[in-house]
Amino acid sequence: MGRSTLTAPSSCDTEFMQSPLQSPTAATDPKSVKVNLTTGTGVDIEWADGHVSHYNFVYLRDACPCAMCEEERAQTGRRPGDAPKSAPGTLPMFKPAAKPLSAEAVGKYAIKFAWNDNHDLGIYSWRFLREICPCGECKAVNHQPDLASE
Numbered sequence: 001m002g003r004s005t006l007t008a009p010s011s012c013d014t015e016f017m018q019s020p021l022q023s024p025t026a027a028t029d030p031k032s033v034k035v036n037l038t039t040g041t042g043v044d045i046e047w048a049d050g051h052v053s054h055y056n057f058v059y060l061r062d063a064c065p066c067a068m069c070e071e072e073r074a075q076t077g078r079r080p081g082d083a084p085k086s087a088p089g090t091l092p093m094f095k096p097a098a099k100p101l102s103a104e105a106v107g108k109y110a111i112k113f114a115w116n117d118n119h120d121l122g123i124y125s126w127r128f129l130r131e132i133c134p135c136g137e138c139k140a141v142n143h144q145p146d147l148a149s150e
Contacts, residue, residue, distance in 0.1 A: 061098030
């Protein structure tokens with residue numbers, strides 16, 4: 001049972017996302033995925049290469065990879081997982097913590113959440129999740145500030 005690898009044309013700007021047609025690597029292929037909806041503690045992924053990642057739900061919601069959220073982050077300079085900042089001088093509004101109402105697999109390459117703020121557009125590919133892994137080891141490699149543990 002061989003897998004064939006298709007490469008995207010060089011003009012494609014989504015090559016960093018794992019396509020269901022691309023062969024996963026040990027780093028982007030999950031061995032097990034546990035979505036802790038009932039406890040609300042987040043998502044735990046054990047990767048095929050032995051690495052273990054934990055994502056809290058607030059971090060995942062702030063990292064939503066949909067076009068609308070990506071555009072908002074690009075305009076404000078936020079990285080995936082960074083919390084939105086209030087405009088100077090505005091009063092903070094109460095906002096319930098992000099929590100998914102449901103989670104579902106998207107083929108064999110991603111997971112999708114329906115959030116309690118009625119947002120459900122983001123498709124979190126395994127590759128994207130590995131790239132934004134909030135553990136200290138991955139943050140050091142990717143030169144990310146430690147935001148997920150705050």
